[in-house]
Amino acid sequence: MVDPILSVRGVAKHFGGLKAVNDVSFDVLPQQIFGIAGPNGSGKSTLFNVMTKVPFGPTKGEVRLNGKSIMGLSAHRIALAGIARTFQRENVFASLSAIDNVVVAVESHLPNAPFAEQIERAEEALNLVGFPANMHNSPAGSLPIFYRKQLMIASALALQPKVLLLDEPASSLTGPEIERMKQIILRVRDNGMTVVLIEHVLGLLMEVSDQLLVLDQGVMIGKGDPITVTRDPIVIEAYLGVAHE
Ligand SMILES: Nc1ncnc2c1ncn2[C@@H]1O[C@H](COP(=O)(O)OP(=O)(O)OP(=O)(O)O)[C@@H](O)[C@H]1O
Ligand SMILES: [Mg+2]
Numbered sequence: 001m002v003d004p005i006l007s008v009r010g011v012a013k014h015f016g017g018l019k020a021v022n023d024v025s026f027d028v029l030p031q032q033i034f035g036i037a038g039p040n041g042s043g044k045s046t047l048f049n050v051m052t053k054v055p056f057g058p059t060k061g062e063v064r065l066n067g068k069s070i071m072g073l074s075a076h077r078i079a080l081a082g083i084a085r086t087f088q089r090e091n092v093f094a095s096l097s098a099i100d101n102v103v104v105a106v107e108s109h110l111p112n113a114p115f116a117e118q119i120e121r122a123e124e125a126l127n128l129v130g131f132p133a134n135m136h137n138s139p140a141g142s143l144p145i146f147y148r149k150q151l152m153i154a155s156a157l158a159l160q161p162k163v164l165l166l167d168e169p170a171s172s173l174t175g176p177e178i179e180r181m182k183q184i185i186l187r188v189r190d191n192g193m194t195v196v197l198i199e200h201v202l203g204l205l206m207e208v209s210d211q212l213l214v215l216d217q218g219v220m221i222g223k224g225d226p227i228t229v230t231r232d233p234i235v236i237e238a239y240l241g242v243a244h245e
Contacts, residue, residue: 094141
C-alpha cells in the first residue's frame with residue numbers, strides 16, 4: 001500500500017458566516033493527478049489558498065505532506081517544502097522577460113545558487129512545459145495567453161515541488177490549446193510530480209484525473225474514480241446539469 005504524498009483532513013475556511021470550504025478531506029497518492037470540480041463559488045480556489053496559506057490558512061483542519069503536518073509553516077516554507085501552485089488569475093510580471101519571470105521563482109527557492117545555475121534551472125522549467133526557446137527573452141506581458149499560462153506553470157515548477165496545484169490552467173484556451181495543456185500536465189506527472197488540478201473543462205479533467213473530487217457550496221459531494229463520480233445523480237444535479245463559463 002502506497003502512502004499518500006498529500007493528505008487534507010477536515011479542512012474548513014469560514015469568512016464570517018460563509019463556509020467557503022467545509023470539512024474537506026482527501027488523500028493524493030504520489031504521481032497521481034487529482035482533479036477537483038465544482039460550480040463557481042464552490043470553494044475550489046479557497047481550498048488551494050488554505051493549503052498553501054496564500055494568503056490565509058484554514059479555519060480548521062490539517063494538511064500533511066508526506067505524513068508531516070505543514071500547518072506550522074509559513075506560505076514561503078510550504079512552497080519550499082514542496083507544494084507549489086498557480087493562480088486562477090494571471091500573475092506574470094508583465095514587464096519582465098519570460099525567463100526572468102522564472103528566474104525570480106528560482107531565486108526564492110535557491111537564493112544562494114550562482115546566477116548561471118539559476119538560469120539553467122529556469123531553462124529546465126521552461127523546457128518542461130514546452131515554452132519556445134526563441135521566446136525566452138520576450139516581455140511576459142506581450143505573450144499570448146497560452147504562453148503566459150506556460151510561464152505561470154514554469155514559475156511554479158522552478159520551486160521543484162513535489163506537489164503542483166493548478167487552478168484552472170485551461171480557462172480561456174482554445175480546443176487545440178487545451179490539448180497542449182493536457183500534454184503539459186501529463187509531462188509534469190511523468191517527471192515524478194503529483195498534480196492537483198482544478199478545472200471547469202470537464203473533458204480535460206476526466207481524461208487526466210486518477211481521482212476526482214466534486215465540491216458544492218464548500219462541501220464534498222463526490223469523491224472517487226472520475227467515471228463513478230460523474231455518474232452520481234447528486235453530482236449531476238449540483239454541477240453537471242448546469243452551464244459554466
Ligand atoms: N477573501 C475572501 N473573503 C470573503 N469571501 C471569499 C473570499 N475568497 C472567497 N470567498 C468566497 O468563498 C466562496 C468560494 O470562492 P472560491 O473562489 O473558492 O470559489 P471557486 O470554486 O474557486 O469558484 P470559481 O469556479 O468561480 O473559480 C465564494 O462564495 C467566494 O465569494
Ligand atoms: Mg476558483
